[in-house]
Amino acid sequence: MPFTPDSELDLLFPADLISSEVKSQLHPDVHIRPLASTDHARGHLGVLSVLTVATDLGEAAWAAQFRAMRAAPSTYYSLVVVEKASDRIVGAGALFVERKFLRGLGSVGHIEDIAVDKAQQGKKLGLRIIQALTHVSEARGCYKTILNCSDDNIPFYVKCGFERKENEMAKYA
Ligand code: ACO
Numbered sequence: 001m002p003f004t005p006d007s008e009l010d011l012l013f014p015a016d017l018i019s020s021e022v023k024s025q026l027h028p029d030v031h032i033r034p035l036a037s038t039d040h041a042r043g044h045l046g047v048l049s050v051l052t053v054a055t056d057l058g059e060a061a062w063a064a065q066f067r068a069m070r071a072a073p074s075t076y077y078s079l080v081v082v083e084k085a086s087d088r089i090v091g092a093g094a095l096f097v098e099r100k101f102l103r104g105l106g107s108v109g110h111i112e113d114i115a116v117d118k119a120q121q122g123k124k125l126g127l128r129i130i131q132a133l134t135h136v137s138e139a140r141g142c143y144k145t146i147l148n149c150s151d152d153n154i155p156f157y158v159k160c161g162f163e164r165k166e167n168e169m170a171k172y173a
Helices: 020-025 044-048 059-071 127-139 151-159
Strands: 030-034 076-083 087-101 107-116 144-146
Touching: 020 059, 030 087, 030 107, 030 127, 030 144, 044 087, 044 107, 059 076, 107 127, 127 144, 127 151
Parallel strands: 107 144
Antiparallel strands: 030 076, 076 087, 087 107
């Protein structure tokens, strides 16, 4: 499939929220952009499956989730890294902006679901995804950007400029 430019896509959020500095540092074989309404066909779920179970309920269900996210203004910022030669997704990440009553009605940015295709790991794509999401978080005025990760991934996030703070608690349904 030939590479599809941003101008021909229906994007989750404005493309100008992707840092131009991050774009300029990105590996030349790939492009970083907001998630697009047609990204189910570019392998979005396949990339996420390196992280955890990403059951494919079909393109229509995926597209309905995309529309539901876009209908919540200034909240969901999912982005992808696309291999130019194939127009396939090789990396993904998301930022969720949570509005608060404290900190002067402040907002917190939550980084979620960072995944890089196994064949593309080690090329700084993960780092660029984190930098791009942190840029969106700061551009949206969040007073902090936080995430949860396994012990194994702590060195990666330290290299991305994050520091260890507090503990994660979970209760699965
Ligand atoms: N342990 C130690 N160092 C690491 C690790 C690790 N697990 N992963 C990356 N690094 C280092 C790299 O060596 C590199 O160091 P350098 O600057 O000295 O060369 C630096 O971190 C940046 O690495 P990238 O090349 O950007 O990492 P990559 O593109 O491979 O992405 C990621 C890292 C996202 C963890 C990838 O390996 C992946 O998709 N793993 C499986 C899914 C996963 O665990 N995702 C994170 C879940 S946590 C969350 O989503 C909030």
